[in-house]
Amino acid sequence: MSVVGFDFGNESCVVAIARQRGIDVVLNDESKRETPALVCFGDKQRFLGTAGASSSMMNPKNTVSQIKWLIGRQFSDPELQQDLKSLPFSETEGLDGYPLIHAQYLGEMKTFTPTQVFGMALSNLKSIAEKNLNAAVGDCCIGIPVYFTDLQRRAIIDAAKIAGLHPLRLIHETTATALAYGIYKIDLSENDPLNVAFIDVGHASMQVCIAAFKKGRLKILAHSFDRSLGGRDFDEVLFHHFAAKFKDEYKIDVFQNARACLRLRAGCEKLKKVLSANPEAPLNIECLMDEKDVRGFIKRDEFEQISVPILVRMKKPLEKALAEAGLTVENIHAVEFVGSGSRVPATIKILTEFFGKEPRRTMNASECVAKGSALECAILSPTFKV
Template sequence: MSVIGIDFGNESCYVAAARSGGIETLANDYSLRATPSVVAFDGKKRIIGVAAKNQQVTNMKNTVSGFKRLLGRKFNDPHVQHELTSIPARVEARGDGSIGFKVNYLEEDQHFSPEQLTAMLFTKLKETSAAAMQTQVNDCVIACPIFFTNAERRALLDAAQIAGLNVLRLLNETTATALAYGFYKNDLFEEKPKNVIFIDFGHSALQVSACSFTKGKLKMLASTWDQIGGRDFDLAVAEFFAKEFQERYKINAKTNARANLRLLTEIEKLKKQMSANSTKLPLNIECFLEDIDVSSSMQRSQMEELCAPVLQRVEQTFKRLLAESKLQLDDIHSVEIVGGSSRIPSVKQLIEQVFNKPASTTLNQDEAVSRGAALQCAIMSPAVRVREFGVTDIQNYAVKVLWDSEGSAGPGEIEIFPQFHASPFSRLLTINRKGPFNVSIVYGQQVPYPDQTIGVWKVKDVKPNERGEGQEVKLKVRINNNGIVLISSATLVEKKEAEEAAAAEQAASEEKSSEQAGGASNSGESADGQQEGSDKKKKAGKATELPLEVSTHGFSPVDLSNYTQQEAKMIGSDQKETERIDARNALEEFVYDMRNKLQVFI
């Protein structure tokens, strides 16, 4: 049994594993460390990763990429509609309003959700990891963007479950980076905190976090983000070249999906060259469109002009982090950068301007996130021995709890977790009720998701006491290891008058048990917002667990089971097709060998 950490990127994935006394990034079946986040369908088999990326130009309609940004969303979501403009695959709305990628598989048209496609990619990563490690792989930690909401996190967990992975934790990407940095620099840290800024600038997102290190632990302080990345630089440059080619060659690349994809591929190569060279560099594409060869050139300063709006948003994100973290420039020890787009020279210049510190490249810019996730998995798994390192993450959005009105009293509302609250964390909320009621958890600020509601919990079997009065219902609201907010339990407390000493004993035992359960439980808030325990005479009583009916994001158990079975069938179908192709190749090899031998005798 082995443990792995997965960096699931919009463009490519990295997998790291704890072995041989350290963390190692695993190579795939093409001896590459990066596995493209691409899934393709060709006749009777699925093609995933490097092979899918290589045949994307020739099989565009049956090749799907960019599905990470669509997890947990509906087809009519404005964000989805924006993303679909850059996805050449066929996408349709399904009966329930979800997203369906239409592909030809097993000689018929089929629809797959972004979660199913993610599960297919995870299956491939699981197989290549098992082959590299030569052992079974089940336990993993998956890194996800800091801005993922409950819906997207649940969708990611559902995809992992379909693929047969046991996720020990969903870890924010900048937190994984901080762990990869701090774990090996532990000897440099003292009791006095050292503040480090981590900038993760990838293909489709910019994430910036502030982290405080002390010996043996890290604590995330604040995070900001913007949904811009390397692809936005590519699109700005592509727009320029498309106009130039239309003027010079009278061809419009935007009208042809294949030509547009080829242009973006060449621009990505040009962009990487411009990061190392400030001179003018050529761009040449043969048989680009209508059998016309096109050529042009560009230099770095010209690209920076074209991408000025993107760079401005990058600068604003940096400044926003300084404001939200409340750190002074003198408080910052260093600024660490990871992600492919952080190599752009103008981005490094902005870092130095805003933070007054040079951009430090202590970490591997491509593999740091997966290595941090693997470290977290090793710390959490009983299968691996590793020294302890404490990780305190944050909840990036404020969260409120709302509950139904009863009688003359209006509906209740309280902010249960402010923005950047420590995670994981539990808090008790006490509400006085006579009968069943609904509790909603919602975001207390604008989030990058159309539905602000996290979920609705119906608390059942609540009844009045013998005198017909309401009784206390204690709700345990929790941010779990995956950054998901939920009500983990509801308890009805039937109170009786008791001596203060007896109540004090019970309170002490409850506090001890909550600490053993791992919840950093604050004292619960009552319905009117006042802290409990204001009465001089304490009360003790019988506690009864109440049933909860939950309505939240994610697949139902039935759908999840069906998708898991469907994935298992597709894995079996792939194996059969691979065996058939191998047998055919072996037969052809035998026939050619025998023919050569017969020719020798003749």
């Protein structure tokens, strides 16, 4: 019987499996621990995960990414409409009011629902797990955001059925993180709870959870979230900054070209990572558009300055979670910071100011949800004694 946990992110996915020794994150075909969450449709076949990422630049209009953001949401949702402007593939409203994705596949125009595309990406994760286990994978646990509606949860279960999976449970990502954190804690008391705040700033959203740990027990006290505050918002701020700069300096408008937009977004994402470790960083892109090479430069202080509107919004979910849990900042023993957006130094500064203590990074920011999901699957599975 399979014991597998899937963390299906907005940008990348992680697969973890439980073995007799513990929980392992498994490697994909390229020996990487993270697999891109996208599907690229070609003339003769479709490319999933890492294979899709390598052909996405050549084929941007037939590459479907950010599937998790689309699934189970109404086409008329204003947040979704805002995001669809930045996605290169084409979408329309279906008869049921949900988005339909259009892509050129096998030489003709095909229409897919987000649930179908999600199922395709999940089948790729399933095959990664099967290769590592050398056995069929059926039972699993899938991490989902706290704010998912009932419709979105049902859509995830439908997508899992398409991939031939049987989810034993859909577990909240922050709960999975808390599980992964608590399982190896051996210094917990039986009477006094240890209150830990888990802050997960992912690619598209921010989630906060406050958990109380006692010996052998975990209780979630409060949840809060901002579903449109994540790492990609920092990328977007940089993208608009440089798009305006290049329009002035080089007289090119990247918004007129889907591939130029993709390349500039990818460049800004790399730039953000460089800025997390360095006080300043250059941006050089060859032949961005109209045969022009472009170069830019930004300091970390300037980046933090243009990101202020995003950083200000971080405090609201923190305050809400504390109020819901009925605790004060003094009652929080530790703050754990995870997610891909946790690598931006300015976010750490905000959390340090709010909690009066520096957030800890004891967990792997990208893998904790998959590990917690695999652990939950092991708890529900009769083959393991946890």
